[in-house]
Amino acid sequence: MPRSSWTCGFCIxxxxxxxxxxxxxxxxxxxxxxxxxxxxxxxxYKKWRDTYGS
Structure with a gap:
């Protein structure tokens, strides 16, 4: 069965x-x-910082 997903901020x-x-x-x-x-x-936080800086 295919799994649909959406992000909750840091997890699927x-x-x-x-x-x-x-x-x-x-x-x-x-x-x-x-x-x-x-x-x-x-x-x-690391992913956010890499994307948006500081």
Whole structure:
């Protein structure tokens, strides 16, 4: 089944699942990987800085 997605700022929503009070990334094999907020915010900031400067 094709997966549609949209961005939430730093992640693809179709790759996320909320379960037991936590957010997880759904891996290609269907397993769940906890979201590392600090790492993802840092990566998003780097991409933003590279695009818009300062």
């Amino acid at each position: 929503m179709s790759d996320l699942k909320y379960q037991k009070g936590e957010w997880y990334h759904v891996q290609e094999d269907g397993t769940l990987k906890p979201v590392n907020y600090d790492k993802e915010v840092e990566e998003y």
